[in-house]
Amino acid sequence: MFLKLITQSFRMFRRSELYGRSMFVIILLGFFAFFILGQLSLAGRILPALLQEHFPQHQPAEWVYGFLLPILLTDIWLRLFIQSTAASQVRPYVHLPVSRSVLSAYWILRSWLHPINLYLLVFFHSFIRMTINPESGSHALGLVAIALLVAFSQGLLMWIKSMQNKINGFVAIGITTLVFTWIYTYHMESVIALSVKWFVQFTQGHTPTILVWAALPAAIHLVVFLKGKQGFYHIFDEGSRERTVSGSNRIERIIASVPGFGPYWLLEWQLASRSRRSKWNFYLMIPYAIAFILFFLLTGNVRPGTFVILFFLIAGSYGGFHLQHAFSWESHFFDFLATRNISLYHFIRAKFWFFLTYAVIQMMVILPILAWIDPEVILFYVAIFLYACGFGFFFYLWTGVGNSARLNANGSASFNMEGVTGIKFIQVMVLFLSIVPLFLIGRLLPIPNGHYLLPGIIGLAFILTHQWWIRSIVRKFEKKKYIKLNLYRQK
Amino acid sequence: MQINISQLQKSYSGNLVLDISELQINPGELVGIVGNNGAGKTTLLRLILDLIKTSGGSVEINHENVQHSTAWKKQTGSFLDEGFLIGFLTPEEYLEFNGYTYGLSPEEVTSRLSEYTSFMNGELTGKGKYIRELSTGNKQKAGIIAAMLCDPPLLLLDEPFNFLDPSSQIIIKNMLRDKNRQLNNTMLISSHNINHLADICTRIILLEKGQIIKDIPNSNKSQLEELEHYFSSRAV
Numbered sequence: 001m002f003l004k005l006i007t008q009s010f011r012m013f014r015r016s017e018l019y020g021r022s023m024f025v026i027i028l029l030g031f032f033a034f035f036i037l038g039q040l041s042l043a044g045r046i047l048p049a050l051l052q053e054h055f056p057q058h059q060p061a062e063w064v065y066g067f068l069l070p071i072l073l074t075d076i077w078l079r080l081f082i083q084s085t086a087a088s089q090v091r092p093y094v095h096l097p098v099s100r101s102v103l104s105a106y107w108i109l110r111s112w113l114h115p116i117n118l119y120l121l122v123f124f125h126s127f128i129r130m131t132i133n134p135e136s137g138s139h140a141l142g143l144v145a146i147a148l149l150v151a152f153s154q155g156l157l158m159w160i161k162s163m164q165n166k167i168n169g170f171v172a173i174g175i176t177t178l179v180f181t182w183i184y185t186y187h188m189e190s191v192i193a194l195s196v197k198w199f200v201q202f203t204q205g206h207t208p209t210i211l212v213w214a215a216l217p218a219a220i221h222l223v224v225f226l227k228g229k230q231g232f233y234h235i236f237d238e239g240s241r242e243r244t245v246s247g248s249n250r251i252e253r254i255i256a257s258v259p260g261f262g263p264y265w266l267l268e269w270q271l272a273s274r275s276r277r278s279k280w281n282f283y284l285m286i287p288y289a290i291a292f293i294l295f296f297l298l299t300g301n302v303r304p305g306t307f308v309i310l311f312f313l314i315a316g317s318y319g320g321f322h323l324q325h326a327f328s329w330e331s332h333f334f335d336f337l338a339t340r341n342i343s344l345y346h347f348i349r350a351k352f353w354f355f356l357t358y359a360v361i362q363m364m365v366i367l368p369i370l371a372w373i374d375p376e377v378i379l380f381y382v383a384i385f386l387y388a389c390g391f392g393f394f395f396y397l398w399t400g401v402g403n404s405a406r407l408n409a410n411g412s413a414s415f416n417m418e419g420v421t422g423i424k425f426i427q428v429m430v431l432f433l434s435i436v437p438l439f440l441i442g443r444l445l446p447i448p449n450g451h452y453l454l455p456g457i458i459g460l461a462f463i464l465t466h467q468w469w470i471r472s473i474v475r476k477f478e479k480k481k482y483i484k485l486n487l488y489r490q491k
Numbered sequence: 492m493q494i495n496i497s498q499l500q501k502s503y504s505g506n507l508v509l510d511i512s513e514l515q516i517n518p519g520e521l522v523g524i525v526g527n528n529g530a531g532k533t534t535l536l537r538l539i540l541d542l543i544k545t546s547g548g549s550v551e552i553n554h555e556n557v558q559h560s561t562a563w564k565k566q567t568g569s570f571l572d573e574g575f576l577i578g579f580l581t582p583e584e585y586l587e588f589n590g591y592t593y594g595l596s597p598e599e600v601t602s603r604l605s606e607y608t609s610f611m612n613g614e615l616t617g618k619g620k621y622i623r624e625l626s627t628g629n630k631q632k633a634g635i636i637a638a639m640l641c642d643p644p645l646l647l648l649d650e651p652f653n654f655l656d657p658s659s660q661i662i663i664k665n666m667l668r669d670k671n672r673q674l675n676n677t678m679l680i681s682s683h684n685i686n687h688l689a690d691i692c693t694r695i696i697l698l699e700k701g702q703i704i705k706d707i708p709n710s711n712k713s714q715l716e717e718l719e720h721y722f723s724s725r726a727v
Contacts, residue, residue, distance in 0.1 A: 263591045267577075274579040274621065335574035339540050340592040341565040409579065410623060482544035489542075489574055 001098055005106045009089060009113075028425065033115075037122050044126025058192070061131040065199040066192030070184065071120075072149050073177050079116060079157045080170065086110035087161075087232065094232050104228025108221065111158055120150050137203030141210075145202040148217050155220030162227050264350035271329055272322060275409035278329055281321040285358075288317035289366055293373075311435045314381075315388040318359035323393065324428055326351070326400030328407040331488040338485060345474045352393055352466055359389050383452040386459030387438075392431060394462045394469055399427045401476045404487035492566055492645035492677045493518050494539060498548035501534055501701075509534045509701040511548075516679065518644075521671040523688030523709070524681040525718065526698035527725065532681040533571060535698070536647050539679070540569055552645065565593065568643035570634035570651070578623030582615045582633045585622055586640060593641035600640065607636050610662045628654040635663060639670065646670075646678045652687055660684075664691055685722065689715035697721065 048060035055063060064071075089110045090103055121143065128142040160169030184191055201209040256266040272282040292314055322329070330337060337347070363385050370377050402423070435455060442451030462469070477484075494516035501509040509531040516522055524532050537543045539550050541557040549556050552563040569575070577585050590600035604616070615629055615636075622633055631654045638646060651667075652660045668691040671678055682688050688695060689712045697705035697718070705721070707714050 263588055267580075267588060270579055270584070333574060333577045335542055335571065336577060336589075338542055339564060339567070339569050339575070340589070341561070341594075342592055482542075485542055 001102050002106060005093065005098075005102070006109070009106075009110060012089075024425070037118065040119055040122045041126045044123045044128075045130055047127060048130045062192055062196050064127060064131070065196045068149065068195050068199060069180055069191075072153060073173070073180060075120065075150070075153045076156055076173055077177070079153060080160065080173065083114055083116050083157060085158050085161045086113075090232055100229045100231065101225075103232065104225050107228050107232075108158065108224060112154060114154075117150055117154060120146055132203055137200055138205065139203075141205060142199070142203045145199060145213060148213055151217035152220060155217055155224055158224045159220060159227065162224070261350040261353055264347060265354050268351060268354045271409060277407070277411050278322065278409040281325075282319070284321050285317040285319070285362060288314075289362055292317065293366065293369060311384055311388065311432060314384050315392050315432070317362060318385075318388050318392070319355040320388070320392060320396065320428075323355060323396035323400070324424065325403060325405075325407055326396050327484070328400075328403045328405055328488075329409050331406040332408070334485055334488045338481070344477060345470060348397060348470050348473060348477075349467070352397065352470060355393060356389050356463070359385065379449055379452050383456030383459070384435075386457075386463065387435065387455040388459070390459030390462030390466075391434070391455075392459075394466070395427075395431050397473055398469070398476075399424075401473060401480060401484075404484055406488050492553055492563075494645070494677070494679075495551040495554070496539075496548070497551075499535075499538060499545060499550060500547035501531075501538060501543065502546045507546075507701060509538070511535070511701075511703055514696075514703065514706075516677060518677055519671070519675040521667065521678045521691060521693045522680070523692035523695045524679060524698060525683070525685055525688060525695060527722075529700070530698040531701040532698055533649055534701070536569075536571055536649050536679065536681060539647060540567070540571070542571075563645070566643055567645045567647065568638035568641055569647040570638040571647070571649040573630060573634075575634050575637070576622050576630055579621055581619070581621055582625070582629075583617075585633060586637055589637040590640060593643075595641060603640050603642075604636070607639075607666075610636070610659060610666065612659065628656060628659070631655060632659065639666070642670065642674055642676070644674075644676045646676060648679070649681045650683065651680060652682055652684045660687065667691055685715065685718045689713075689718060 047064070051058075051060035051063050058066070086107060090107045093103060093106075124146040125143060128139050128146075132139055132142055156173075160166060160173070163169050198209055198213070202213055252266060252269065255269050256262045258265050272278050327334075363381075367378065367381065370381055438455045438458065439451045442454035444450070445454065447453065494514075496511055496514040496516075499509065499511045499514075500507060508529075524535065526532050534543070538545055539552070539557065541550070545558070549558070551557065552567070555562060557563060577588070580588065586604065587597050587600050590597070590603075595603070604611075611632060615625075615632055622630060625633065631651070635648065635651050638648060646667075648667075651663060655663065664687050667678060667680065670676065671691075671693075680688065680692065689709060692709050695705070695707055695709045695714055695718065696703055697707075705717075707717070
């Protein structure tokens with residue numbers, strides 16, 4: 001039976017809608033996977049030299065092997081937020097005559113197949129080779145030690161996520177983190193020495209160390225296995241747990257009262273803020289705005305290359321991540337929109353003004369910070385703002401008419417390629433790269449700061465003429481209406 | 492509201508799924524559409540609502556082609572399937588937004604909702620749940636109420652009795668009949684439940700493989716026997 005379940009799992013993987021979508025997505029995913037793994041491996045190789053250069057008070061190996069506990073805690077926190085256990089994979093079999101032991105073992109094995117289990121192994125595979133002398137310790141045993149840490153982290157996550165009240169698990173990890181932070185703060189040298197000593201002993205095949213090290217993940221997995229054997233009630237409890245929403249809050253009441261656009265803005269806000277994936281896309285503005293400021297601080301001056309990256313950060317934070325799937329977010333209720341007395345022009349115009357306002361609010365927060373860092377950057381920032389909101393919004397809404405992939409706004413937030421097609425990817429690339437020729441042409445203009453003024457003026461022109469091009473989008477939309485409705489409905 | 496259908500055809504990949512030469516639905520009629528799976532009931536409703544493009548012919552509501560005008564939308568309430576629901580809204584918010592599109596204020600929506608208290612059975616509003624979290628039956632209720640709330644001169648419902656508990660089926664059946672009598676509005680109800688349709692409809696249209704097989708006046712279950720006979724013969 002266990003093998004049968006594994007076969008089903010493989011079949012599910014092979015037949016995944018994600019892979020079946022297009023060859024482009026498969027290649028893109030494969031490329032990203034190899035790219036990320038390659039970067040991790042590279043980080044493991046170059047980190048010793050960087051540590052040696054910047055923190056010479058300890059050996060590079062000591063900095064890492066001495067901090068294995070904080071690394072483990074960070075890994076656990078990361079997992080708590082982004083890793084789901086394979087409960088949904090077990091769900092279809094719970095009501096069938098399959099023994100609980102088999103289901104429990106299957107649950108553990110499936111959870112292990114999460115890609116997050118790879119990153120520490122890939123990083124340490126390189127790092128161990130760079131830092132452990134084969135004469136004093138085994139590389140393979142070093143990797144086994146890391147694998148056991150990963151196993152412990154994985155087991156702990158499964159234990160916490162299968163709790164009736166997960167908050168208790170979060171609190172326990174929080175307290176543990178605080179305790180170790182305190183220990184590291186006041187006894188750093190001795191803890192580093194102890195941690196390094198244990199790791200080195202492991203790589204040297206010191207049996208008691210290996211046994212103790214291995215006992216922890218084995219114990220937690222045994223606990224998890226026994227918990228699974230008791231039943232998978234937590235899977236079903238999760239779905240039926242009473243959750244209540246608070247209803248209209250102050251922000252929603254303010255948005256709803258905006259003259260002219262109120263109900264449409266409210267719908268846009270509710271769509272963006274109440275569903276997992278749309279929320280993820282919408283709130284990306286915060287890290288992107290921070291990344292923008294940091295990037296500017298680190299790079300100092302603006303060159304064509306950095307110009308594109310800065311534009312990418314700003315345009316993304318102004319709603320680019322959300323708007324690139326314009327009209328697909330509404331795919332699940334497009335029939336409703338199509339049968340109600342809603343003017344498409346008014347609907348799109350409300351959308352444009354909603355994101356423009358969203359961008360202006362961000363600008364009002366970021367601008368004083370930039371002015372404080374370097375007043376000269378304000379012109380650049382305003383120019384990019386105008387281009388991202390003028391031409392950028394036009395581009396998203398114009399190309400959005402061609403979006404026909406049905407998006408589940410409440411679907412899985414991370415690594416969700418739903419709605420991503422080859423054309424969409426190229427369209428976004430075109431938008432980001434469109435700033436480069438403007439930058440170069442602007443530099444040739446016989447006016448100071450021409451490279452900022454040109455994209456700024458173009459952006460402003462698109463903002464000022466938005467009523468005209470929105471009408472044009474509406475006409476384009478009307479022509480494709482039935483095709484879009486059908487595609488949104490069929491899938 | 493009057494619906495005029497003329498030479499209406501819908502085909503997919505050359506396969507004709509609906510072919511109605513002439514059909515007129517008169518103001519105040521409560522028309523039931525029955526037929527086995529694949530008969531074209533939902534396709535017909537979607538064509539009337541201009542949700543799919545005709546392959547030929549036209550649909551007119553009050554002598555205006557639905558493809559060329561949107562004025563009919565203000566006069567039409569409809570609920571066909573979950574595509575009419577907005578999952579991330581609570582039922583109250585959904586009904587309020589829906590009411591807004593018909594020019595109803597939130598207060599009017601709340602006031603009109605009192606008519607549906609027994610239909611909602613205390614399960615729909617005030618629960619603090621998004622529509623996507625509701626049971627299928629309660630989603631169905633939200634959609635039906637949204638369609639009926641503005642007392643539209645034209646009402647189109649697809650399988651309104653599906654997923655509803657027996658009490659709710661009876662309540663909504665009676666509401667449809669009463670509204671039709673009070674407001675003299677036009678209603679098109681598609682359903683597999685011939686008992687309910689025979690109970691309330693003034694006219695029943697039987698569709699089979701995209702064509703109208705029977706179009707018969709009905710009063711007080713007068714056509715139930717004929718319908719039962721027809722479907723029984725198809726089951727052999």
